[in-house]
Amino acid sequence: MHMLCTRCELSFKKEIHFCPYCGSPLQAICSSCGRAIEHPAHFCPGCGASLDISYSQQPNTIGVSKGSITFQRMNRKPYFWYSMGASVALSLVTKFCEKMIEHTASSTAFWMGVIICVVACCIFTCFSVWLTIRRSHDLGKSAWFAVLGFIPIVSLYFFFKKGTTGFNPYGPDPLKHSV
Known part of the structure; x- marks a missing residue:
């Protein structure tokens, strides 16, 4: 037996009464025949299958959220636009730093341009890794799968491969499930 959200159609393998994502009430569903269970029972009234009534209190998702940074799923479109936006921003910052370094006689301005460029590259790298981890989670893969994003041709896989349909271990x- 599993619990099904009546609004966003997410399935949960634990005894909870409301969807943790949208707050809607959950409906008990027989795992064998898919029939809704109206009352607490030990056997399904539709197919007679034994209903597992011992539930885990652990969540069925391993997506991690710390403050405003989340490592849950991200589909192709936002991944593409965030990646392109970050690339354009990095290009503008490095071009600014290049002009700053090129047209200065002062060593202070030179090193300031180098430091700004290095910091921008570090921020871009962290942001890109975060995006690729979220995209890997949408594909149903672990965060280690994001390492493939550093291989130029293979990284195209993240832009074109459709994510898993429905709930996966990393979230809805x-x-x-769009808010």
């Missing part, structure tokens, strides 16, 4: 489908 971002296409079905």
Whole structure:
């Protein structure tokens, strides 16, 4: 037996009464035949299958959220636009630093340009890794799969591969579960 959200159609393998994502009430569903269970029972009234009534209190998701940074799923479109926006921003910052370094006689301005460029590259790298981890989670893969994003041709996989449909271990489908 599992619990199904009546609004966003997410499935949970634990005894909870409300969806943790949208707050809607959950409906008990028989895992064998898919019939809704109206009352607490030990056997399904539709197919007679034994209903597992011992539930884990652990969540069925391993997505991590710390403050405003989340490592849950991200589909292709936001991944593409965030990646392109970050690339354009990095290009502008490095071009600014290049002009700063090029047209200065002062060693202070030179080193300031170098430091700004290095900091911008570090921020861009962290942001890119964060995006790729979220995209890996949408594909149903672990964060280690994001290492493939550093291989130029293979990184195209993250832009074009459709994410898993429905709920996966990293959270709800971002296409079905939009706020």
